[in-house]
Structure formats: structure tokens, C-alpha cells
Amino acid sequence: xxxxxxxxxxxxxxxxxxxxxxxxxxxxxxxxxxxxxxxxxxxxxxxxxxxxxxxxxxxxxxxxxxxxxxxxxxxxxxxxxxxxxxxxxxxxxxxxxxxxxxxxxxxxxxxxxxxxxxxxxxxxxxxxxxxxxxxxxxxxxxxxxxxxxxxxxxxxxxxxxxxxxxxxxxxxxxxxxxxxxxxxxxxxxxxxxxxxxxxxxxxxxxxxxxxxxxxxxxxxxxxxxxxxxxxxxxxxxxxxxxxxxxxxxxxxxxxxxxxxxxxx
Numbered sequence: 329x330x331x332x333x334x335x336x337x338x339x340x341x342x343x344x345x346x347x348x349x350x351x352x353x354x355x356x357x358x359x360x361x362x363x364x365x366x367x368x369x370x371x372x373x374x375x376x377x378x379x380x381x382x383x384x385x386x387x388x389x390x391x392x393x394x395x396x397x398x399x400x401x402x403x404x405x406x407x408x409x410x411x412x413x414x415x416x417x418x419x420x421x422x423x424x425x426x427x428x429x430x431x432x433x434x435x436x437x438x439x440x441x442x443x444x445x446x447x448x449x450x451x452x453x454x455x456x457x458x459x460x461x462x463x464x465x466x467x468x469x470x471x472x473x474x475x476x477x478x479x480x481x482x483x484x485x486x487x488x489x490x491x492x493x494x495x496x497x498x499x500x501x502x503x504x505x506x507x508x509x510x511x512x513x514x515x516x517x518x519x520x521x522x523x524x525x526x527x528x529x530x531x532x533x534x535x536x537x538x539x540x541x542x543x544x545x546x547x548x549x550x551x552x553x554x555x556x557x558x559x560x561x562x563x564x565x566x567x568x569x570x571x572x573x574x575x576x577x578x579x580x581x582x583x584x585x586x587x588x589x590x591x592x
Contacts (some may be wrong), residue, residue, distance in 0.1 A: 335435040335449035336464035339549075342385045346378050346431045346561070347455030350416055353377065354456070358423050372416070372423060375399050379415035382433065386411050396440040398545045408438045408450070412548035418521030427456035432523035434548035442544050442551075442563060450549035452527045461527040461553055469530050469556035478559035478577040479532045485514030486535035488578045489525040492518070493541045498570065502540065505588065509538065512583050526550025529575050530557035536576030538584055540565075547573055564589045 353374040379399045386393060394405030397413040411433065416422050418429035431453045436445035446465070453460040461476070463469035469476040487510065492502045506516065517534060519525055522542055528534040530553035551561040551573075560581040564572045574584045 330464070330467070332448050332464040333467055336451070336462055336467070338386075338389055339411075339433045339435060339449050339451035339454075339461050341458065342382055343399070343431045343433050343451035343453040343460060345414065346382050346433075347453035347460070349381055350374055350378050350422070350431060351455040353464075354422060354425070356416035372419060373507050374422070375416045375419060378431065379413060382411075382413050382415060382431075393435075394440065396544060398543070402440060405592070409523065410436050410445070412436055412440060414523060416546040417522070417523045417546065418519070421520050428454070428519045428521050428524055429456065430454040430521055430524045430527075432549040434552060436548060442548070443566060444482055445548075447548060447552040447555075450552040452549050452553065453524045454524055454527075461530065463530075463549075463553045463556040465552065465556070467556070469553045470554050471531055476493065476530045476531060476553065476557040478529060478554065478557050479535045480558075480575075480577045480579060482514070482535050482580060486512055486576070487515055487517065488580075489517045489519065489528065489534045489537040491520065491522055491525070491539040491542075492571070496542065505538070505540070508587055509584065510562065512580075512587070522546040523550045526575060527553050528580060529559060530554045532557075536574075536584055538572060538574050540572045541570035542573050551575065562589075564591070 359373050379397045392407035394410035395403040412430040417432045423428040433451045435449040438445045448465045450463045561575040
């Protein structure tokens with residue numbers, strides 16, 4: 329078995345356990361633990377508990393690896409591999425009882441920097457929906473034993489996903505971006521969980537995706553799902569504080585870049 333497949337199996341196993349814990353805590357009732365950048369950007373006790381579980385399982389299985397988590401930050405490792413984790417992606421959905429939330433786990437090689445790392449394995453588990461999406465570099469992306477493939481033709485226009493930042497100061501710019509993109513769109517979806525949106529692009533449920541301001545744990549797993557499903561992912565305007573991520577099949581990805589990348 330290759331290293332990529334071994335890491336993929338571990339990511340999947342832990343994502344299943346972590347997803348079960350997140351779902352159980354949701355049934356128990358959600359308690360808000362804090363806010364992050366704005367009052368709308370929340371943390372629940374479950375976020376912290378789920379990340380602690382993931383970190384503990386990874387440390388036991390691969391003690392030399394590094395870790396980068398949304399809630400507990402970075403811990404360097406000695407192996408050259410870092411686990412990039414969002415314990416509950418879509419926390420606001422989670423808190424409100426909307427089932428579009430997930431556990432996102434990725435293993436990357438190199439520094440924990442999206443501009444330089446090589447993604448090796450990924451798992452995105454949406455426990456309330458009963459779905460888990462997995463990928464290993466060079467071995468494809470999968471859902472329920474079926475290999476995933478992005479959509480390549482969109483004759484009726486592209487069904488696109490996006491998201492908005494929590495800072496109200498960014499909303500005007502985000503809405504302006506949507507207005508620029510809508511001429512190529514069949515319609516727009518905004519689910520509030522970036523990793524799940526990216527998994528849906530990999531599965532052909534969305535034709536493309538774009539969003540500013542994603543953090544490494546938001547897209548590490550989902551981006552590998554897309555590339556292993558035959559799609560493309562780009563990060564543009566990376567020198568800014570809110571880089572733009574663009575993803576989709578070849579045609580949709582290219583059209584989004586033409587619209588959104590001033591250097592294109």
C-alpha cells in the first residue's frame with residue numbers, strides 16, 4: 329500500500345469517529361464557547377472537543393507528523409507531513425441545526441502553506457447527511473465506493489457555489505463578485521461550509537466554486553478531492569489578506585479565472 333493510501337485510510341477512519349462525536353454533541357445541544365474574528369464567527373465547545381479527538385488519534389498513529397488545526401493552531405513535526413484539520417466546517421450551520429456541516433481532514437507534504445504544500449490524502453465527512461468523501465493523491469476521489477468526476481460541460485450555465493466572509497465590511501465586495509460571475513451561472517448555491525462545497529464540485533453536484541478569504545483548513549481536503557476528480561483549483565490574489573479560491577472542471581475553472589483574476 330502506498331503512503332497516500334495509508335494516510336487516506338487513516339484520515340477516513342478518524343473523520344468517521346470525529347463526525348460521530350460532532351453529531352452526538354449536536355443532539356445533546358450546542359453551547360457556544362467563543363467568537364473568532366466577528367460576533368457572527370462562532371466557536372462551539374464541540375469544535376474544540378472534536379479537534380482534540382482528531383489530534384489525539386493522529387498523535388497516537390503518527391507521532392512524528394505536524395498538525396495545523398482551526399481551533400488549536402500549529403504544531404510542527406519531524407516527518408515532513410502535516411495534518412490540516414477543520415473539526416467542524418460550517419459551525420454556524422451546526423449551531424443552527426442545519427445539516428450542512430462536516431469534518432475536514434487532509435494530510436499534506438511540506439510546509440503547511442497552500443502555496444507550497446503537496447496534498448496527499450483527504451477526508452470530508454458530513455455526518456448529519458451520512459456522506460463521506462475521500463481522496464488519495466494519484467488514486468482518485470471516492471464516495472460510497474464510486475469514483476468521483478467533476479462536470480466538464482455546462483450547456484445551461486454553471487451551477488456555482490460560493491461563500492461570504494463574516495466581517496460585514498467584506499460583504500459589499502463579495503456581492504460585487506457574485507454580480508460579475510452571474511452571467512456565466514445557471515444559478516448559485518451558498519451552503520456555508522466550504523469543504524462540503526468543494527466535495528460537491530468533485531462529485532459533480534456543483535460545476536464550480538469561488539470564495540475569498542478561505543483559510544488553509546477550509547480547503548486543504550476539498551481541493552484534493554477536486555483535483556483527484558479531474559478538476560482544477562487555483563488560488564489568486566494570494567498577496568492580499570483575502571485570497572480568492574477558484575475551482576471546477578476545466579472549462580468552468582477557466583471561465584471563472586477569466587472573470588475573477590485581473591492577471592489572467
